[in-house]
Structure formats: C-alpha cells, structure tokens
Amino acid sequence: MKAIAFTDVSKSYGNVLAVDGLDLAVEAGQTVALLGPNGAGKSTSINMLLGLLRPTRGRIEILGRLPEEAVSRGEIGAMTQSGELIPELTVGELVDFVRRLYPSPLGLDEILKTADLTDLVRRRAAKLSGGQAQRVRFALAIAGAPKLLVLDEPTAAMDVESRLRFWAGMRDYAAGGRTVLFATHYLEEADEHSDRVIVISGGRIVADGTAAQIKAGAGGHTVRFVLDGQSSTGLDALPGVSAVEISAGTATLRTADPDATVAALYRGTSLEVRELRITGADLEDAFLALTREP
Numbered sequence: 001m002k003a004i005a006f007t008d009v010s011k012s013y014g015n016v017l018a019v020d021g022l023d024l025a026v027e028a029g030q031t032v033a034l035l036g037p038n039g040a041g042k043s044t045s046i047n048m049l050l051g052l053l054r055p056t057r058g059r060i061e062i063l064g065r066l067p068e069e070a071v072s073r074g075e076i077g078a079m080t081q082s083g084e085l086i087p088e089l090t091v092g093e094l095v096d097f098v099r100r101l102y103p104s105p106l107g108l109d110e111i112l113k114t115a116d117l118t119d120l121v122r123r124r125a126a127k128l129s130g131g132q133a134q135r136v137r138f139a140l141a142i143a144g145a146p147k148l149l150v151l152d153e154p155t156a157a158m159d160v161e162s163r164l165r166f167w168a169g170m171r172d173y174a175a176g177g178r179t180v181l182f183a184t185h186y187l188e189e190a191d192e193h194s195d196r197v198i199v200i201s202g203g204r205i206v207a208d209g210t211a212a213q214i215k216a217g218a219g220g221h222t223v224r225f226v227l228d229g230q231s232s233t234g235l236d237a238l239p240g241v242s243a244v245e246i247s248a249g250t251a252t253l254r255t256a257d258p259d260a261t262v263a264a265l266y267r268g269t270s271l272e273v274r275e276l277r278i279t280g281a282d283l284e285d286a287f288l289a290l291t292r293e294p
C-alpha cells in the first residue's frame with residue numbers, strides 16, 4: 001500500500017488550472033520534497049492531500065483511504081502555512097491538549113524533545129518568536145504520531161539556527177519509518193533533507209528523482225567566464241553546449257562535456273577569456289532549467 005497515491009488529479013479555481021493531471025505515488029518511509037516556484041500548485045496539492053480541498057478530477061488515496069478518512073483516523077499530521085496558536089496557553093499546555101485528542105499519541109516529553117521545545121515548555125504562545133511558533137506547529141503536527149507528516153513551507157519564518165533544529169527534529173521523526181512530504185522554496189533544503197525531490201511547475205510534475213539525478217539531468221556542467229563587450233556569436237555551437245546565457249558581461253554555458261567546451265573555447269575562438277569557472281550543475285541550475293517559462 002502506498003502512503004500517498006494521486007491518480008490523474010486536477011484542480012481548477014474558476015478558469016485557473018492550479019493542478020493539471022498529477023500522477024504521484026509515494027512509498028511508506030520516504031521523505032519527499034515538493035519543490036516549485038510561486039503558484040506552481042504546491043499548496044493546492046497539499047490541501048487536497050489533507051482533504052481540505054476536493055480535486056476537480058482524479059482520485060487521491062492516503063494509506064489506502066480517502067484523505068478525509070485518513071485525517072479523521074489521525075494518520076496524517078500537518079503543518080500548513082497558517083494556523084493560530086492559542087495565545088494564553090503555554091507551549092506545554094498546548095502540546096498536551098492537542099496530543100490528548102489522538103488515540104495513540106506520542107509522549108509529551110518525546111514531542112517536546114523532537115521539536116526542541118523542552119526549554120520553552122512554560123512560555124506562553126503569545127510570547128514566542130516566529131521561528132519558535134513554527135516549532136510548536138511542528139510539535140502539534142507530530143503529536144498524534146501520524147504515519148504521514150505533511151509540511152507546507154515549514155521553515156518560512158525561521159532563522160538559520162531554528163532551521164537547523166527543525167530539520168534535526170524532522171529527521172528524528174522520519175527515522176521511525178514514517179513518511180514525510182514537505183513543500184519548500186529552498187533548494188538546499190530539498191537537497192539535504194529529502195530522499196526524493198519532485199519538481200512541479202504549472203501544476204505538473206516536471207522532474208522526479210533524487211537530488212543527484214535531477215542535478216545530472218540538468219545538462220551536467222556550467223562553464224562561466226567574463227565576456228565583457230566581446231561578441232557571443234558562435235558560443236552555442238561549441239561542443240557539448242546546450243544553452244548560453246549572457247548576463248552582466250558574464251557568459252554562462254551549460255554543457256554536457258566541459259573539457260571539450262573549454263578546449264574549443266581557447267583553440268577555436270579568438271575570445272579573450274577571463275575568470276573561467278567550471279562547476280557541476282547544482283540543484284538551483286536544474287530547478288531554473290526545469291521551471292523556466294517557455
């Protein structure tokens with residue numbers, strides 16, 4: 001049984017097609033990053049997965065059930081982009097209150113430790129910083145020991161320190177064989193904290209694999225050098241080159257064979273090449289290549 005199964009799922013808002021025929025299967029135990037630019041359809045997909053929105057077409061199953069059923073059985077924990085905390089309650093009261101609503105919750109101490117809130121247990125919610133409040137939302141999401149944890153841009157309000165603590169907690173939680181799906185704009189988070197990256201753009205999946213596979217699929221390497229005012233004519237015909245961009249006097253060549261490209265650049269052109277740099281494609285290059293508007 002799959003943890004998440006989308007079969008030909010679409011969602012329209014009036015005449016805006018937000019999600020366009022999504023097919024997606026996630027095995028139990030995977031940690032999946034959902035990556036995409038603004039408006040790609042990430043939140044819409046997550047809200048359908050949580051049973052908060054119904055698809056216009058297609059079918060969604062979570063752990064073999066309809067999303068609403070999985071939610072009502074406490075099998076999905078979620079951290080969405082909104083969600084008010086009750087300001088008068090302390091962190092400890094709030095977490096304990098929510099965990100008691102579930103049939104087989106995690107222990108209070110375990111939740112507080114996983115979300116790194118032990119030192120804040122007596123702090124009132126009204127006095128929490130943005131990053132601390134996000135860690136409380138994370139604690140509430142894991143309180144019922146859900147088999148599937150869904151996080152929509154979980155680190156949006158967090159500083160670097162809070163992010164590190166948050167990801168350590170998420171990894172602890174996932175390590176117990178649970179399934180995690182998180183949406184993010186941060187490529188490095190997808191790279192570091194997931195074992196599968198799904199890139200969506202315009203409501204469709206445009207790439208699906210490990211971060212390494214997606215990087216490799218983006219055209220291998222980048223050769224950059226300072227071109228200044230010299231002509232860029234012919235750069236796109238150099239061996240291996242699949243794309244050329246000129247920006248602020250710098251030429252960026254995407255190439256499958258950086259050695260051949262550089263050799264031809266020196267031997268086959270009369271350009272004065274300065275500050276040459278060769279890099280492997282990173283996830284950001286891949287992401288931009290995959291989600292560029294046609």
Ligand SMILES: Nc1ncnc2c1ncn2[C@@H]1O[C@H](COP(=O)(O)OP(=O)(O)OP(=O)(O)O)[C@@H](O)[C@H]1O
Binds near residue numbers: 018036038039044045
């Ligand atoms: N309630 C709504 N009514 C009308 N259009 C909507 C609604 N919610 C989302 N949309 C549109 O659907 C598309 C997908 O939006 P969605 O919020 O799912 O994207 P996203 O990938 O989560 O974006 P972001 O990264 O900005 O949160 C966008 O074009 C958006 O404007």
